[in-house]
Amino acid sequence: MMKVRETALFCLVALAGGFASSDEERAVFVRWCMPVASAAEASPQKPGHNGRPVVPVSRKNDNRNVTMPARGAARANTDAAADKWGQQIDVRPEFYAARDVPAFQITLTRKWYQIAAHAWGNYGPLEFWIVGSSQDAARQLDQEYCRVRKQKDPARQIRDCLRRGHNFVTYATDGSAGLNTRRNENEKWSGFIITMSGKYPGPEEEDYMPVVLHEYFHVYQHAHIVSRKASVRERLNRKHPWWSEGGAEYMAQLLYSRQPGVRSGYLRQTMERKLKSIEDLREGERISEIPYGKRGIIAYDLGAWFIAFLIHKTSEEAYRVKFFKDLNEEGFEKSFSKSFGRSADELLQEFHETFLTLRRAEMLRILP
Numbered sequence: 001m002m003k004v005r006e007t008a009l010f011c012l013v014a015l016a017g018g019f020a021s022s023d024e025e026r027a028v029f030v031r032w033c034m035p036v037a038s039a040a041e042a043s044p045q046k047p048g049h050n051g052r053p054v055v056p057v058s059r060k061n062d063n064r065n066v067t068m069p070a071r072g073a074a075r076a077n078t079d080a081a082a083d084k085w086g087q088q089i090d091v092r093p094e095f096y097a098a099r100d101v102p103a104f105q106i107t108l109t110r111k112w113y114q115i116a117a118h119a120w121g122n123y124g125p126l127e128f129w130i131v132g133s134s135q136d137a138a139r140q141l142d143q144e145y146c147r148v149r150k151q152k153d154p155a156r157q158i159r160d161c162l163r164r165g166h167n168f169v170t171y172a173t174d175g176s177a178g179l180n181t182r183r184n185e186n187e188k189w190s191g192f193i194i195t196m197s198g199k200y201p202g203p204e205e206e207d208y209m210p211v212v213l214h215e216y217f218h219v220y221q222h223a224h225i226v227s228r229k230a231s232v233r234e235r236l237n238r239k240h241p242w243w244s245e246g247g248a249e250y251m252a253q254l255l256y257s258r259q260p261g262v263r264s265g266y267l268r269q270t271m272e273r274k275l276k277s278i279e280d281l282r283e284g285e286r287i288s289e290i291p292y293g294k295r296g297i298i299a300y301d302l303g304a305w306f307i308a309f310l311i312h313k314t315s316e317e318a319y320r321v322k323f324f325k326d327l328n329e330e331g332f333e334k335s336f337s338k339s340f341g342r343s344a345d346e347l348l349q350e351f352h353e354t355f356l357t358l359r360r361a362e363m364l365r366i367l368p
Contacts, residue, residue, distance in 0.1 A: 085183070085190055086123075086223050086328075093126040096148075098141045098168070100132035105203040109196055112209050116216035119255055120320070123223035125191040131171040132198045138172035153189040168195070175200030177211050179218040185228045192219045213252035221247065224324040236332050241296050242287040246303020250311075251320065253304070254368070267367055271308065274301035275363065278356055286348055302356075305363075309351050312366035314340050 093113060097106050109128055117123075129145060131138050145168070146161035180193040194215045201207035221244055225236045237244050257267035277298045281287075287306060290299040311319050323339040336344045355363065 086226050088121045089124050090122070091124055092122070093124060093128055095128045095130070096141070096144070097130040098132045098134065098137040098172075100134040100137045101130045101198070102132075102203070105130060105196075105198070108203050108208070109212055112212035113216060115259065116213050116255065120217065120220045120251075123192070123219050126219060127191065127193045129168070129193065129195045130197070131168045131195065133172055135169050135172050138168035141168045152191075153187050155188065171195055171197040175202075177201075177215055179215045179222075181218070181222045183222065183225075183228055183233065184230060190228075192222070194219070210252045210256040213255050214248045217248040217251045218244065221324070224327055226328050236327055238288075238332070240288060240291050240299060242290065242299040242303035242306065245296075245300045246287075246305075247307050247319070249300055250304040250307040268364055271305065271367060272360070272364060274304055275360060277301035281356075286352055288344075288348055305356075306348070306351055308366060309355055310340055310347065313347075 095106060095110060109130060113128065127148075129141065131141060142162060146156075146158045149156050149161050150158050175197045177196045178194070180195070182193065183190045194212075196208075196212065196215075201211055221237060222233075225233050227233055227236075253267055253270050256262060257270075280295065280298050281302070287299045287302045290296060307319060318339045323335050326335040326338055330338060333344060340347060
């Protein structure tokens with residue numbers, strides 16, 4: 001994870017199906033974004049009184065509808081939601097899309113969010129921003145995003161938001177996906193912002209679905225860290241990607257593999273490809289020592305295997321429920337030992353010195 005700011009965190013999806021993360025803010029809002037209730041409800045945009053398209057808006061806030069909050073009302077709603085940080089909520093996400101995003105991509109994104117929220121709980125407040133390939137549409141989305149940020153946190157300056165380094169134009173040109181966690185001591189509004197794009201992966205690729213799940217599991221992880229202090233959040237979530245990215249990647253692939261219609265053997269094939277990263281480990285190196293950056297994919301891949309290893313030795317509940325339930329009060333190390341019976345250092349040692357030396361077939365046997 002490249003650290004650009006302490007105030008935000010997001011993950012970028014790499015071309016090779018992996019991920020890379022950054023703490024840089026990427027805020028977004030679009031003049032002609034399409035906050036659509038559903039793909040079926042999306043109507044052709046017609047010119048308004050100022051010559052701009054009229055944006056169809058749905059203010060229903062349930063499973064069937066994408067929300068576009070009325071101006072002036074969102075601030076009170078999000079302030080109330082911020083007080084419920086870490087609790088499951090009834091409020092559904094807001095969905096925004098650039099004008100060139102196809103309706104089916106909005107529907108697809110919402111479907112896989114719903115699968116994730118059903119499996120792991122509904123946390124928020126959460127926004128989805130979907131970017132297409134048009135740089136002009138992305139710039140308009142950036143402008144709208146920054147107006148939304150200003151609306152939800154009046155202290156924010158639109159000009160600063162527009163100057164952020166990783167914006168929607170970057171997503172339009174480079175693709176990828178990411179989560180921006182807004183939880184810090186400098187901003188009143190707390191929430192999650194997931195950005196999806198049109199490539200790497202695109203909505204027509206199978207990888208798109210587990211990527212939505214991956215990003216939402218990051219929401220789950222960060223929802224279970226209450227503190228606004230950047231140092232505390234980093235300590236509980238770990239600085240390097242092996243823990244947070246490994247967890248998001250394995251849980252996403254595991255949940256995706258369990259869905260109706262997903263081919264038999266999907267999880268085994270996906271996880272087997274990740275074992276290639278063993279060859280890139282340096283002598284005596286542990287995945288917990290590898291930072292975000294060029295070699296970060298090793299920690300993503302083998303971090304996913306470490307989570308599979310932990311779950312095999314204990315249970316899925318021990319990882320997803322017990323560990324995160326105790327994390328705030330106990331801290332990382334105590335919660336880890338309490339949930340898995342041994343320290344992180346001890347289990348990392350066994351993982352490297354014993355498990356990763358097994359034959360591939362033996363390693364694959366631990367998968368469900």
